[in-house]
Amino acid sequence: xxxxxxxxxxxxxxxxxxxxxxxxxxxxxxxxxxxxxxxxxxxxxxxxxxxxxxxxxxxxxxxxxxxxxxxxxxxxxxxxxxxxxxxxxxxxxxxxxxxxxx
Amino acid sequence: xxxxxxxxxxxxxxxxxxxxxxxxxxxxxxxxxxxxxxxxxxxxxxxxxxxxxxxxxxxxxxxxxxxxxxxxxxxxxxxxxxxxxxxxxxxxxxxxxxxxxxxxxxxxxxxxxxxxxxxxxxxxxxxxxxxxxxxxxxxxxxxxxxxxxxxxxxxxxxxxxx
Numbered sequence: 001x002x003x004x005x006x007x008x009x010x011x012x013x014x015x016x017x018x019x020x021x022x023x024x025x026x027x028x029x030x031x032x033x034x035x036x037x038x039x040x041x042x043x044x045x046x047x048x049x050x051x052x053x054x055x056x057x058x059x060x061x062x063x064x065x066x067x068x069x070x071x072x073x074x075x076x077x078x079x080x081x082x083x084x085x086x087x088x089x090x091x092x093x094x095x096x097x098x099x100x101x102x
Numbered sequence: 103x104x105x106x107x108x109x110x111x112x113x114x115x116x117x118x119x120x121x122x123x124x125x126x127x128x129x130x131x132x133x134x135x136x137x138x139x140x141x142x143x144x145x146x147x148x149x150x151x152x153x154x155x156x157x158x159x160x161x162x163x164x165x166x167x168x169x170x171x172x173x174x175x176x177x178x179x180x181x182x183x184x185x186x187x188x189x190x191x192x193x194x195x196x197x198x199x200x201x202x203x204x205x206x207x208x209x210x211x212x213x214x215x216x217x218x219x220x221x222x223x224x225x226x227x228x229x230x231x232x233x234x235x236x237x238x239x240x241x242x243x244x245x246x247x248x249x250x251x252x253x254x255x256x257x258x259x260x261x262x263x264x
Contacts, residue, residue: 001263007244040191047199071132
């Protein structure tokens with residue numbers, strides 16, 4: 001995806017990438033990146049949290065205006081409210097519980 | 103908490119599934135196109151790579167390699183009419199609220215409030231992971247995608263890897 005952003009930018013359209021994988025983004029180096037330390041899949045927050053979703057989207061759009069240095073990677077200060085691990089595809093206890101409630 | 107180290111984690115996971123080792127692109131510099139307009143004058147499109155397709159379309163294949171498919175997404179289609187087929191990440195929340203990963207409703211609200219000029223005529227979903235033939239992205243599928251953005255008068259693209 002970072003590679004695609006680079007092609008888009010190279011062909012004349014500004015881009016901003018919103019990433020949850022900091023190490024990958026630092027390697028690939030899209031033109032402008034906002035790193036959000038959330039679980040992959042929750043880049044903009046939790047289901048139904050419209051305020052946070054909008055806040056993060058706004059931060060991304062603002063970065064497109066304020067960034068001046070190609071390859072810039074900005075860390076969003078917002079923190080996820082609990083520790084999380086790399087997703088392996090195995091159902092977590094929480095996900096199983098959610099499934100049972102359905 | 104410290105950010106997860108995905109490069110190692112992904113190679114361990116997909117290596118165990120028989121995928122060849124993945125060498126991410128490493129770049130010391132980045133291309134640059136200055137944003138010449140204020141946001142309030144910008145037409146904005148979103149590109150997401152999380153295996154999201156409209157329910158009427160064929161699902162993405164989570165195990166595909168070198169899948170350069172990219173779907174045009176109608177920004178006016180209700181956001182609960184999408185399916186997610188991707189095994190890279192936990193999309194339980196995004197299954198219930200697409201905006202967790204693909205904030206189409208939030209962007210529409212910013213347009214309605216005048217913070218951006220307009221949502222582009224099309225959003226985009228595609229360029230799933232495990233792309234080993236990266237020169238094809240650089241020379242074929244990427245440029246073809248950019249021509250679509252240009253046709254829609256896109257001023258700014260928000261790219262969301264997943």
